[in-house]
Amino acid sequence: MYEWIPVGEHTLYFDNPVKIGLFCAGDEAVLIDSGIDASVARKLLRSLEARGLRLTAICNTHSHADHTGGNAFLQARTGCRVFAPRDEAEIVRRPILEPVTVYGGNPPAALRHKMLLAQPSDALPLDAPDFPAALEPLALPGHSMDMTAYRTPDGVLFLGDCVSSRQTIEKYGIPFCYDIATFLASLDRLETLEADCFVPSHTEVLSSVDELRALVAVNRDGVTRVADAICDICRAPVTPDDLLAALFERFGLQMNFEQYAMVGSTVRSYLTWLQETGRIDAEFRDNRLFWRTLA
Numbered sequence: 001m002y003e004w005i006p007v008g009e010h011t012l013y014f015d016n017p018v019k020i021g022l023f024c025a026g027d028e029a030v031l032i033d034s035g036i037d038a039s040v041a042r043k044l045l046r047s048l049e050a051r052g053l054r055l056t057a058i059c060n061t062h063s064h065a066d067h068t069g070g071n072a073f074l075q076a077r078t079g080c081r082v083f084a085p086r087d088e089a090e091i092v093r094r095p096i097l098e099p100v101t102v103y104g105g106n107p108p109a110a111l112r113h114k115m116l117l118a119q120p121s122d123a124l125p126l127d128a129p130d131f132p133a134a135l136e137p138l139a140l141p142g143h144s145m146d147m148t149a150y151r152t153p154d155g156v157l158f159l160g161d162c163v164s165s166r167q168t169i170e171k172y173g174i175p176f177c178y179d180i181a182t183f184l185a186s187l188d189r190l191e192t193l194e195a196d197c198f199v200p201s202h203t204e205v206l207s208s209v210d211e212l213r214a215l216v217a218v219n220r221d222g223v224t225r226v227a228d229a230i231c232d233i234c235r236a237p238v239t240p241d242d243l244l245a246a247l248f249e250r251f252g253l254q255m256n257f258e259q260y261a262m263v264g265s266t267v268r269s270y271l272t273w274l275q276e277t278g279r280i281d282a283e284f285r286d287n288r289l290f291w292r293t294l295a
C-alpha cells in the first residue's frame, strides 16, 4: 500500500488511499497533498528519507482534511513550506473553517473529526516567493472554492478532487460540491488540458485524454441527475429538510450528522445555482422557507 508508483520521469504517486503526488528534482522533493493525518505523513516522510530525498514543499490542491491532514506533521519535522490556492490557504491555516462552512454555524462534536478537521499548518498562497517553479498550477474551482490542479514538467496532471470517481457518482449520487456553475466550467476547461497522465485523488490514474473525457462526461451527467431530481421534488413547494429527506430516499443515502452537513451543503449549492439559472425559486410562508420549481 505504501509504495511510490512512477507515472513520469520524475513524478510518482502514493495511494493511501487519497493519492499523494511526488515530484523530484535532484534530492529535493515536492509533495502534492499530504494525506489525512500524522500517521500517513510519518510513513510518507520515512519513504522519502529511504529514497534520500529532502522534502522542501507541499502543494495542496485544496483545503479538505483528507488532502491536508499530514501538513502539520511534515512541516514540523522538516520545516518544509506549505502552499495552497489563496482561499484554500485561509482554511489550511485555520482548519476549523472547514466544518464551520460546511455546517453553516458552530459545528457540533460530530463534525470535528479528522475527516473534516485537519491540524493547522502555515500555508502560503501560490504567488508567494519560493513556490516550486517546476509545478504549473491550474485553477479548477467548484468542488471547493479555489481547487487547483498541478502539472509537472514531465506531463503528469494531479487533479485533486476536480472530478469524482465513477463509483462515487453511481453509488453515492451527490458528491460534495461547493459551486455547481464553476464546477461545470472547470469540467469544460479540464477537457482542454493536455498531459500524458491524469491523477485524480480518489480514483484510478487516467492514461489518455479519452479516458479523462469519459470521466468528465460521467461527472457532468451526475450534476444533471442531481439537478433534475431537485427540480422534480420541488414541483410541489418543499422545505429544505423535506427536500433533503426526499433526496436521501431517492439516492438510497443514510442520514447522519456528517451526511446532513456534507450533502446538505452540496444541495444548498445546487439550489443557489438552480435559482440563478431560473429553474427554481424560494418563498417564505408561515416563517418557513419553501423551494419550488418554476414552470
Ligand SMILES: [Zn+2]
Residues within 6 Å of the ligand: 062, 064, 143, 144, 161
Ligand atoms: Zn475534497
